[in-house]
Amino acid sequence: xxxxxxxxxxxxxxxxxxxxxxxxxxxxxxxxxxxxxxxxxxxxxxxxxxxxxxxxxxxxxxxxxxxxxxxxxxxxxxxxxxxxxxxxxxxxxxxxxxxxxxxxxxxxxxxxxxxxxxxxxxxxxxxxxxxxxxxx
Amino acid sequence: xxxxxxxxxxxxxxxxxxxxxxxxxxxxxxxxxxxxxxxxxxxxxxxxxxxxxxxxxxxxxxxxxxxxxxxxxxxxxxxxxxxxxxxxxxxxxxxxxxxxxxxxxxxxxxxxxxxxxxxxxxxxx
Numbered sequence: 464x465x466x467x468x469x470x471x472x473x474x475x476x477x478x479x480x481x482x483x484x485x486x487x488x489x490x491x492x493x494x495x496x497x498x499x500x501x502x503x504x505x506x507x508x509x510x511x512x513x514x515x516x517x518x519x520x521x522x523x524x525x526x527x528x529x530x531x532x533x534x535x536x537x538x539x540x541x542x543x544x545x546x547x548x549x550x551x552x553x554x555x556x557x558x559x560x561x562x563x564x565x566x567x568x569x570x571x572x573x574x575x576x577x578x579x580x581x582x583x584x585x586x587x588x589x590x591x592x593x594x595x596x597x598x599x
Numbered sequence: 600x601x602x603x604x605x606x607x608x609x610x611x612x613x614x615x616x617x618x619x620x621x622x623x624x625x626x627x628x629x630x631x632x633x634x635x636x637x638x639x640x641x642x643x644x645x646x647x648x649x650x651x652x653x654x655x656x657x658x659x660x661x662x663x664x665x666x667x668x669x670x671x672x673x674x675x676x677x678x679x680x681x682x683x684x685x686x687x688x689x690x691x692x693x694x695x696x697x698x699x700x701x702x703x704x705x706x707x708x709x710x711x712x713x714x715x716x717x718x719x720x721x722x723x724x
Contacts, residue, residue, distance in 0.1 A: 495685065502678045508671075509710045509717075511643070515658065516717035519651045529647060542640070549636060552629050559626060587644060595648040 486573045494551045497544035504541040542587055546580040621680060628677035635670040642666075658721040667718055675711035679704050 482488065507529075514525035528534050554572050557563050563572050593599040642663070646654045657663055682703045690696040 498681050499685065502682055505674055505678055505707075505710065508639075508643070508674075509714045512671075512714045512717035512721075515651075515654055516720040522651045522654065526647070526651075545636065545640060549633065553633070556626065556629060587640065591644045591647065594645060 486570055490551060490573045490576065493547060494555070497548040497551075500540060500544040501548055504537075504544070507537070507541065539584075539588070543580060543584045546583040546587075547576070550576040550579045550583070621683070625677065625680045625684075628673045628680070631669070631673045632677055635666065635673055638666055639670050655721060658718055664718065664722050668715060671711055671714045671718075675707040675714075679707035682707075 479488075479492075510525065511529075514522045529538065554563070554576055557572075563569065590599065642657070646657060658667070683700050686696055686699045686703065690699065
């Protein structure tokens, strides 16, 4: 009888923990990590819509929650995750059509993704804070 | 002793023949989410520190509604497909994996429906 694959204890090949972190691997892990963060963050938008539909009081409570220190930290993490996943996602889409496979290009596009996502997050928060303080 | 032929044992273990659909939709929703995601971030950013009246009024526009509905569908579809890949990669126990994939799909569908009904209510009142 063949047993189900999950019942067999097979030896595992060397995995993440024994390799030196490289720009390629770190960014790949980060893409997945930010994807999970964005999945969790989607609940924020869902609740925002629900709060808006529930009426003024609920909306204000939810708004206060989002603009509290903890809320802002969550939004900050979400916004970086969003821009990172967006920029690296474009990098993935370019790979899908066969662009940018040479190793120097892969590293260069990787760093471009890192800097672009930091800059875009910075721009977003600058605009958001200016709007909040009535400067916009 | 095995009574099954090698062919019998190998049959049905190949491609599920449905992966292309998942792969393609993950890309289609990804491309869709580039403009929609950027739009939503800008939209939310300006409304986050605005009054309830401003936020409410924003959803009275059919354009906002069309963009928001598209964003919600693309977002939860993409999230659902992405989470499925993660469960498939890390969970080897079949039942656990199946349960979490189904759970994620159902949760994403529910959150999408809840979001859509909420903004529809705002739009219609």
